[in-house]
Amino acid sequence: FKKFIASISVLFLLLNFHSVSISQSSEFKQSQMEILPLTSFLFANRDTMRAGWYISPASKNKKNLKSVTKKPEGSLFVQLKPRFNEGEYQLALRVLRGGSHQRTHLREFTGGKPLNHKVYITIPFDFLIGVIQGEAIRSLFPNDRVEAGGWLHQVTYDWETPELIEKVFTNSENYIYPNSIFKQGINFTIPWKSLRSDLELEPLAVRDPLFIRRDDSGLRYAFYRIKHGDTLYSSVIIRFIGEKTHYARSQNASDLLILNGLADARSLSPGQYIKIPLEWIRSEYLHHVPSIYRLTEEKNFKKNIKPKKHKPYNILQNESGKNYKIDTISQR
Template identity: 35%
Template sequence: MKIKYFVFCLVLFGLSGLPASSSAKSTKQSNWQSFQLQYQSSETSKMLVGWNGKRLVVKLKPLVGEGGYSLARRVLLSNLRSLKTIRKYSKTRRLYRNRFITFPLKVINGSIRSSALKAVFFKDKAGIGYWKHRVTFAWETTSMIAGLFTKEGIKAGHLVRYNKMRNKGNILKKGDVIKIPWKWVSPELSLRPVSLKPPLKLKQDKSGKFYAHYQMKHGETLYSSVVIRFTGRLLNDEVNQVANKLLKLNNISDAKLIQTRQKIRIPLGWLSEEYLGSQTNDVSSRKTSVKKTNKKKTKKIKSSKAVASKKKLKRGKSTQKAVAQKTKSKRKNNVHKIHVILDSGHGGRDPGASAGSRKNKDIIYEDEVVYDISKRMSKLFKKQGIIVHPTLADPNQKQPIRYLSHRHDRDEHLLVTPRYLTRNARIGVNMRVYLVNHIFKQLRKKKVPSENILFISLHGDALHSSLSGAMVYYPDHRLRRGRFILSSKIYRKRKEYISKLTYNPRDNKYSEKLSKSFGKVIINQFRKLRLRTHRVSSAVRGYLYRKGIKTLPAVLRYSKVPTSVLVEIANLNNRLDRRDLLKSKTRQQIAKAITNSVTAHFDRSSGLVAQR
């Protein structure tokens, strides 16, 4: 009987333990919160964040076709972006698309870390003057909160004193509120609501989230007046995707039902940089205080320097004359002409964008249009004494043509040695990178000043059909990479191949400055000749969005030419642009506008050699 009773007790104990264990599992699973970055809606872009018993970690999967280096660039902090770090946490040499990799939150970059913290601490809000953190979990400590949210130098003691916490912050209870002043919050997290430029207004909803509000005007549409204008999205799929998300966010069933003076909410993370103001008021207040102190100091210094400055005036006049004579002699000695590396986009089996139809007699191919314009530009450049270095050649078209072909021509080849028939679009782009940098290197060997060399790449846009006109892209230094290395046999065969191309951050910033100013000149010349330019948002841009991520065409990202631009001559998806490009007169005007911009660009600078 005793044995039976003992067995019965064991069974009861086991049954009573089942719900407890299942509830423990459920709480453990609920500890993981799923999140994803804005604009990323695919399943592979979903990430998990949670407490693993020791620290907060993020679980994520590699994207399709993503290698170790590209995963490191996308996910890790800038000082930890290496294949070694990826292998350390993946614990394998190969990456698998359907397998999660666990990273500590401290090694993740600011944008992902910010989204992860918002997903875990979903009760947190942005207040006036501080970030309001609410204690949600039993494992939270004051030092951990300081490490997650604050910048370097701010520790748990700062939060304890500011919030007047009990027991020196050693005991936290669920529901406790910890206020973190904005000046202590890590700027990488971008938690603080920014100020907005008009016509946008910053407003807060009931949940505490900040949004940009825009009031619709008569005749405006959601696609061009809101999405394209304020978010900077231009590609057809991107515009439609963001528009659908805005309709859901604003509880609008159909874009056609939007009325005049209706207010549209836009998440701050979706806005283009040109509509974002300064993030902190503290900085402006500091600047004003610094200015006041500087004024007091300058008044004292001015009186002491007044006597000394009078003596130096006489010396200064003589030195100015000497400098002026030197600059004149330099300009006379600068016998180098202007060199333009002219790249006609796509070609061969890669037609680029195509639009229109044979039925409407407006079918057009990007590579055919831009190649014809490049031939017209070459003629105009030669008349002005400017030396042209083309990257592409068509043996069947040596002169500009009046009527564009309605069939795609595939015989263009890149002017590398040996020649390359552009069969693969990606290989063609990489070949261009080597060719452009090789031409630049050869010209520099001949002691041609780098500022006398321009790189112009011609393309045709395939944007939302509501957009029209030309745009110019310049290389934003933030999107440029430190090196360009390819070791495939198809590249090593070419004379122009360079085993390793490296890029200096200082040179990248200088290149951005020169290229941006040249881009503005091109747009001005287009407008002088009454050619359409992009007017919904900025016509001169340093990046474009693909799948919600800022990117840059490879020919710009890896060009070592200081002044490098990519000119989108028109939007092929726009009916008016397409029909104008089919006219020989319009193509000639576009060629004239770009060639005029080269001479106008150098007329603005002092002589042919620009100064840093």
């Protein structure tokens, strides 16, 4: 009888373990199915990345108390591959907002597996540097564009919510759009002052002799071409950065040497390019160019009708028979 009871207990434990395994497996498959890659893009002209939207099963039926939305809550993600022979430190420094200090999160994203340059890693949108987020936004929302006064966003997907858009594009948490009018096809303009600058969506310009380019990491910098007789201290730092204290100028000089891979400030040669972070540039050299917007005529254009100005965060209704449009010359 004791042997019979023992065998029944063992059988019960096996069945219970099997049911738990099936349950965990189904939950894992469900969570895998919640990840929805929607688009791919090439970052810094070398790294193929994918972007999309995902929702965790735990929050599938959760309601948002502010908007009482029936849409499932989710977030954006980017999938990317490590470069060949790239370790956790280098990858974190290259793509994560917190730099190398956030490299421990990579183990969470990889499930503890070693990095493989042939395997994509799914990283939540919030952890990535702004320039990768900006490129993902351009790819996910192909109808978005630069407009006079701000960034024009078109609601493209049925899973978009005011909360998600505010979180992705701005630093604000004031959700101003009720879900009743937040639907596919609606356009609205996010003012430049509200748009996150680290997304690098706003076209910028610098005055001569500076110019803007992206470096190998994909970040925007101001570049200056060294001329005969130029020095790093007087021709670059004092002229374009304008720090007044000797300590600040010395620190800028050290940072520029590291940033440009220079061993010595005296090693500059004519024709060499020096890159400078845009946030360091003096205001008289860095400016926004209104000439990137221009009005173009259509066949039914009437000269006596002036184009309407887009108000910040104003819902733009689709109009039939529209007699003007705004073309954008972007510097990206």
